[in-house]
Amino acid sequence: xxxxxxxxxxxxxxxxxxxxxxxxxxxxxxxxxxxxxxxxxxxxxxxxxxxxxxxxxxxxxxxxxxxxxxxxxxxxxxxxxxxxxxxxxxxxxxxxxxxxxxxxxxxxxxxxxxxxxxxxxxxxxxxxxxxxxxxxxxxxxxxxxxxxxxxxxxxxxxxxxxxxxxxxxxxxxxxxxxxxxxxxxxxxxxxxxxxxxxxxxxxxxxxxxxxxxxxxxxxxxxxxxxxxxxxxxxxxxxxxxxxxxxxxxxxxxxxxxxxxxxxxxxxxxxxxxxxxxxxxxxxxxxxxxxxxxxxxxxxxxxxx
Numbered sequence: 001x002x003x004x005x006x007x008x009x010x011x012x013x014x015x016x017x018x019x020x021x022x023x024x025x026x027x028x029x030x031x032x033x034x035x036x037x038x039x040x041x042x043x044x045x046x047x048x049x050x051x052x053x054x055x056x057x058x059x060x061x062x063x064x065x066x067x068x069x070x071x072x073x074x075x076x077x078x079x080x081x082x083x084x085x086x087x088x089x090x091x092x093x094x095x096x097x098x099x100x101x102x103x104x105x106x107x108x109x110x111x112x113x114x115x116x117x118x119x120x121x122x123x124x125x126x127x128x129x130x131x132x133x134x135x136x137x138x139x140x141x142x143x144x145x146x147x148x149x150x151x152x153x154x155x156x157x158x159x160x161x162x163x164x165x166x167x168x169x170x171x172x173x174x175x176x177x178x179x180x181x182x183x184x185x186x187x188x189x190x191x192x193x194x195x196x197x198x199x200x201x202x203x204x205x206x207x208x209x210x211x212x213x214x215x216x217x218x219x220x221x222x223x224x225x226x227x228x229x230x231x232x233x234x235x236x237x238x239x240x241x242x243x244x245x246x247x248x249x250x251x252x253x254x255x256x257x258x259x260x261x262x263x264x265x266x267x268x269x270x271x272x273x274x275x276x277x278x279x280x281x282x283x284x285x286x287x288x289x290x291x292x293x294x295x296x297x298x299x300x301x302x303x304x
Contacts, residue, residue: 001073002141003102004173006043007201012287013266015075015176015203017046018273020055020062027062034066036275040282042072046104046176046268049077056091064098075143076100079108080130084122088130092138104143104176105130105167109221117153128166135171144168146175146202148189152223161192168198175200176268178222179207181230181251183258201265206256208269208277209248212238249277253284260285 006013016037021030034045047063049056059076067074076095078088095103107127110117119125124133131142144167147160154160164175175198180186186204193202207224209215212234219226230251237243256267267285271278 001101002173003044003073003075003143004141006073007174007265012260012264013043013201013203014040014282014287015042015044015046015266015268016040016271016278017048017205017268018062018271019048020058021273027058027065030062030273031065031070033271033273033275034070034072037271037278038070038072040279043266044073044075044102046075047077049079049106060091060094060098063095063100067099073102074100075102075104077104077106078130079106080120080124080127081108081111081117082120083124084120085124085133086122088123088133089137092134092140095140096138101140102143103134103140104145105134105172106145126163126166128163128170131167131170131172141173142171143174143176144172146177146189146193147223148177148180148185148204149223149225152221157189157192161189161196161198164193165196165198168200173200174265175202177203177205179205179218179224179270181207181219181224181255182227183255183262185225186259187262203266203268204259204264205268205270206252206259208252208272208281209234210245210272210274210277211241212244214272215248245277249280252281256281256285260287 018030018034021027037045045066047059047066049059063074063076066072078091105127107117124130127144131144134140134142146164150157150160154163177186190202215226233247234244237247259267269278
């Protein structure tokens with residue numbers, strides 16, 4: 001099923017993101033995690049994509065197994081990095097052959113060792129160009145990325161919202177945001193997007209903190225600010241991984257519940273290929289999943 005159809009039900013959506021492991025042999029471990037996440041009844045699983053050939057084949061294999069073996073809807077990432085239009089078409093045709101109906105269209109980050117994104121000759125320089133190409137030639141449901149604190153390359157949030165509007169006008173069906181830790185940043189971003197005429201669903205991306213050393217690096221890469229009170233608390237327990245995960249889980253629960261209380265269309269969790277803490281977060285929230293499942297049964301003819 002196309003994700004745009006799921007969001008059209010106006011019911012709260014739940015989704016998780018996973019990434020290809022460093023080694024092929026760990027795919028089995030990742031799929032075990034996906035089976036565990038499946039018990040939470042997500043509406044789809046998002047699978048990240050290695051630009052420049054780093055994990056493309058593995059990403060496709062994982063996405064295909066999630067869709068065709070585990071029977072969960074999947075959102076496959078696709079970037080412009082080191083790819084011509086012909087390359088992109090080949091990948092999209094591979095998605096189509098494997099019954100994958102949803103694509104997250106991204107410009108992508110520069111390859112490892114490079115500081116600036118460089119458009120490949122015969123390729124795309126911006127995500128809106130990729131969206132336009134997909135929309136014109138295929139029948140995928142298309143998601144795009146949003147940045148509550150602005151993209152790291154954008155001079156300001158206003159300019160970044162204008163860039164987001166170009167992606168929406170090109171044919172995007174929904175927006176999933178980059179991680180953030182201050183909900184006021186998301187609300188400001190959402191208001192500015194709506195004032196710009198963006199009416200498609202904007203889904204907040206939540207990053208549960210499980211590892212103290214990891215979070216600073218990830219936040220810096222995507223331009224996310226870590227509030228002082230959060231950073232100070234984590235620093236105080238940084239030598240105890242269980243305490244870090246415990247507090248990170250509690251913070252994600254409070255953050256998610258506040259978002260739920262303020263009328264979001266769904267929650268998207270960056271799972272980091274872990275299920276235990278994510279499961280605790282979801283089960284602590286008031287998601288009203290039974291009601292949504294009844295709606296979904298009617299849409300899908302009984303298959304949930």
